[in-house]
Amino acid sequence: AQSVAQPEDQVNVAEGNPLTVKCTYSVSGNPYLFWYVQYPNRGLQFLLKYITGDNLVKGSYGFEAEFNKSQTSFHLKKPSALVSDSALYFCAVRDGPTGGYNKLIFGAGTRLAVHP
């Protein structure tokens, strides 16, 4: 079965510094990977996805993610963190056959805290 792991419960970073939120995956076949963000009392919002192509994927709010097949990782990054980036971040992988019924399997989440 497809799965993702987020090894860090929380990441702390100072405003203006680069940030990385880690995600590793375990899939059979080609991975289809996603990042979502959740602000307090809100639903999850889509940030970016990797389906195929360039290993560096650019997404919303200045975030990007690097797909690394050899390390089975899909880490979320941002060059300069903002206090407003503080939120809960979820990595997810598509589960199901291409062209069939699919769903997303989510990691446990990583809380990002950006300090002024």
Added chain:
Amino acid sequence: EAGVAQSPRYKIIEKRQSVAFWCNPISGHATLYWYQQILGQGPKLLIQFQNNGVVDDSQLPKDRFSAERLKGVDSTLKIQPAKLEDSAVYLCASSKGSLDLYGYTFGSGTRLTVV
């Protein structure tokens, strides 16, 4: 376009009571999902609909949970009777088509507290 609407936003019930949640997906979205998000965990899929048919309910505790999607649009999720461990946020999401292309759009969720 309007987002995924869910109601109520919050609900507090006693154990063994019943509760229902409602979801209105984005117009035209054929696929609808209900996820359970327990505090400190990632969302877990409960049930997936394609139009008004169930395509995956393998993780739905069917002895107490039920869901329907009348006419392939709105959906309700019911818990009867509720247990303390059902305290969670229940998220509804919909998708226009292929996840590869469109991903999900989530509603704001219903926070259930069972006391």
